Amino acid sequence: MKILVPVKQAALVEDDFELRDDGRDVDPDFVDLQLNEWDDYSLETALQLKESHDGIEVVAVTVGDDDAEDALRTCLAKGADRAIRVWDDELGDADPVVIARVLAAVAQRETPDLVLAGTQSSDLGFSATGVAMATFMGWPHAAVVVALDYSPGAATATVERELEGGLRQRLEIDCPAVLTIQLGINTPRYASLRGIKQARSLPVEELTPEDLGLEAQDVGEQACGARVRKMYLPEKGQAEMIEGTPAQQAERIAAIVKEVMGG
Amino acid sequence: MGADRALESGKAVMGGETVEPQTLIGRLLARPDAYAAAGLLAAHPDFADHRLLRMALPDRATGLVFAGMRFSPACLLEELGGWQDSAVQRRLAGNPATPAPVIARLLDNSSADPDVGPRLAAHVRTPTDALPGLVADGRLATRVAAAGHPGAGHGLLLELAGRGEMPVLRVLSARADLSTALLARIWERGDRHVQAELLRAATCPRQLLAAAAHAPHALWRRRAAGHPALPEPVRWRLLRDSDARVRAAVAEAPTTPVELLHRFQADPAQRVRIALARRQDLPPSWLDSLARQPGAWLQRWVARNPCCPRQMLERLAQSAAAEVRRAVSRNPATSAFMLARLAADADPWVRAGAAGRADLYPSVLARLADDTEVDVLGAVAANPSTPAERLAGLAMHDDRDVRRAVAQNPAASAAVLAPLATDPYPLNRFVVSQRDALSLATLEALAGDPEPRIRFIAWKRLGALAASH
Amino acid sequence: MAQGILVIAEQRRGVLSPVTQELIGAARAIKNDVGGAVSVAIIARDPASLAEGARLDGVDEVLLLPVTADEFQPDLHVAAAMQAVSERDPSLILAPHSVDGWGYAAALAVQADAGFATDVFAIQVDAGEVTAVRGAYGERAHALLEFPGRDRVLLALRPSAFPAAEGAADSTVTELSVPETAARSRHLEFIDPPSEGGVDIPGAEFILSIGRGVGEEDNVEEFAELAEQMQAVLGCSRPIADAGWLPKARQVGYSGKTASSCKLYLALGISGSVQHLAGMKHVENIIAVNSDANAGIFNVARYGVVGDMFEVSKELRQHFE
């Protein structure tokens, strides 16, 4: 059995940053790259299944440029069996819809039995890729999963979704399925130093959309759900600064507390 | 605690082994690494080599990181000071480590960038005579920053006060070095909130304090209550203030002689009694009377009070409230005998309190080391009295927080710390990297760490070691 | 040509979610610029019972789309929404960026071949062209999105970002039939959040959290007392738990607990490291008190106080006796 884990190399933007010259994104000099936080949890879910059952292969896949390879190395270091990176410069402006289409094409080639994606990414937070991928594949899906009960090969899985205000929904879902995994479902492991070293020399399979049978019009700008016209800084720094002496500041805090909490 | 602070010092290692400066440089030249190079540059001036400087600044992204980092070596910041890059300059202006020559250069071409002025006006290395020039930029943020600058000249401060801007006056009112003239100017221009802050100033005139005791706002009376030079009649008046908040302020003020507070033991307001219970100069009988009153908080504060006598601690240790028992477990006056009982408490937070005590009986500590609660184990692992074999075992514990507590234990030996240098949890390796007691082999392992910040520290230490020979 | 706005209502346990009113409010505000009618689709086992709550000012038509499940089910939800889309041919579809919204909006966008953006908090319509604004990189930047070449756009709107519609209207009510669809997942039950008992950071609505600014163990007690007075749950950053000054169960952040139900987070002497933010940056009302005006915590706070946490605490106490 095979579990496909789509991951993203997410961008962490520093506090004082500048925009790119074309104004459509943050200047990459102000960005730190890291495996998307949610993907730590989806990968961990896959690895725990692998460890408690025989014969499970975990395949990590990402759509991203050279810089995204580190995300896959992190997955390999933690115990993923294989890693696939899909890229073509045409994907430079890809939005979740296009990424999902590429991931679905990877799934078609890999024929996994389960797809575990992150609920969202820590940089852009679309909360869309996993569900869009399932739709391209025609698979059942459930989003924001915080508990999973699944035996490999079973026709159904039982999952819990985390809803607003801490409420949970327990449901049964037909398998194979795409689940988007929420933080807190487990405690993600850290790669051992030995794992990190070994992962450096493991192969990462590199593919282009073309290799996957996708045409230019499937992945180019016109296929995207949206295009960023420009990015800008929020009008004023988000925080409203409470001025005054400590007594004045405390008075205002107290008023806010009473307003928000009532009473 | 203080973990990040250790970044500032390059500590040498245990044992007599040595490394050669040239070997270190040679190794880096063969395998370039910006953070390792920065570590060497930070270790000793001897390493200020242009090849290392170039290696430490391979691209703009790395330059931006070092420009904002408090632990960047001065030579690197000086190099960055020459970059014509507004983002780098902004970060340098806001970095307390930026050396004086770079600040001077930033002051010279105090640019169009509106964020640089206020940052320079706040920078400790901005010289006194440069502040008036900065303030001339017409920005409120710059004036506020200058008003708080420790080196600001008296003339400038008077001028700033004279403008009557409340945000500036508030900063001025909090300065510890107010002259009588400056205080008078702020008083004249400030609103009642600013004036209230002035009532705390050492130079606050007695007649203002006296007047404050009659002020309608409790805030003024509270502020006056804490003044060290409070005229006696004023203090007497405040002791009998009808507002409990004012009486609490009197009880809290360390300058109020404890003998005057007798009546507060039976004050109707719990707030006042708690303020009393927190004083560290109370006679035991007062503490006793306070501890017998209802209210878990009162007992909690008494149980924390280091002048609480043993007998009373004994009694408080029987409290039904776990937080009171916890407070007893943290009181330095609690005996090892009493700690032994608390170490068997049903509440893990109480056991954890005892487990953190270095004066625990060894047998009790050994029993706690078999506890299953992470808070308890963490405290045992951080306890300097825990024997080395135990620590070595806890360093292998499944819970990463327990392992980290070992890494933080001041008594952990180089041998105990060694395996933690390859802990899968990066934070644990980071903590280890800052420990004094490390073998050369451990430092070498950390020098190849995947985390850049850990490599920076490890190379800084290797560099310091090499330079000391 | 596609015209009009289709709002997809949200319901749970037989009640319309408040975000539905906000979607209608957003639709009403841009209705004239978009052109065409505003229809609200109610997808439920018994949509008629919820119709009244959607007949609000600006709504021309309420569409009833009966499905075979009581609670949200993505296959049925998308099939029903697609039915409404094909019958009304809207140029703009509004869905909630809620947990259920995450469960279907992307699927609907793919099936309807619509332009698509999520977490939208502002919509502009300029000469018929819709653009949308969303946050990026933890709200550090805003992104203006356009949808070139699309004659239909689906926007998932951020809850609480748009004013709720008010005022009843006599919108028409039309029932549409939803083609038979297989539901590939089945609702079993709701599990309510566990109530009190022990330290409950995830369940707390109001958290007062302290960081290394507290300085020493002996100072912690003062903030524990303040938290109790303010009826807040006491939380902390990692160094405080690491030092054994507060139990690990109170640690907020990446390697600690997440403030899942929190409405108000008061951070005292916490710098705002990414790892701490991981547990609380989503909270709507964050008040940060820090003596360093450049502390990162101010980037996520709604209210900021540059000041000494001890002074603020002493003054704060005066208001909660």
Ligand SMILES: Cc1cc2nc3c(=O)[nH]c(=O)nc-3n(C[C@H](O)[C@H](O)[C@H](O)COP(=O)(O)OP(=O)(O)OC[C@H]3O[C@@H](n4cnc5c(N)ncnc54)[C@H](O)[C@@H]3O)c2cc1C
């Ligand atoms: C893998 C990993 C996981 C981690 N997980 C977590 C986690 O789950 N939770 C977590 O919190 N951290 C976590 N950390 C640690 C994190 O990186 C920070 O070190 C930590 O959050 C810093 O805590 P702090 O803000 O309390 O302390 P500091 O960063 O030291 O900040 C103290 C702040 O207090 C301010 N201050 C000082 N005195 C006063 C005063 N009198 N009044 C007002 N302000 C004052 C200072 O200006 C400063 O901003 C993790 C780290 C790693 C590497």
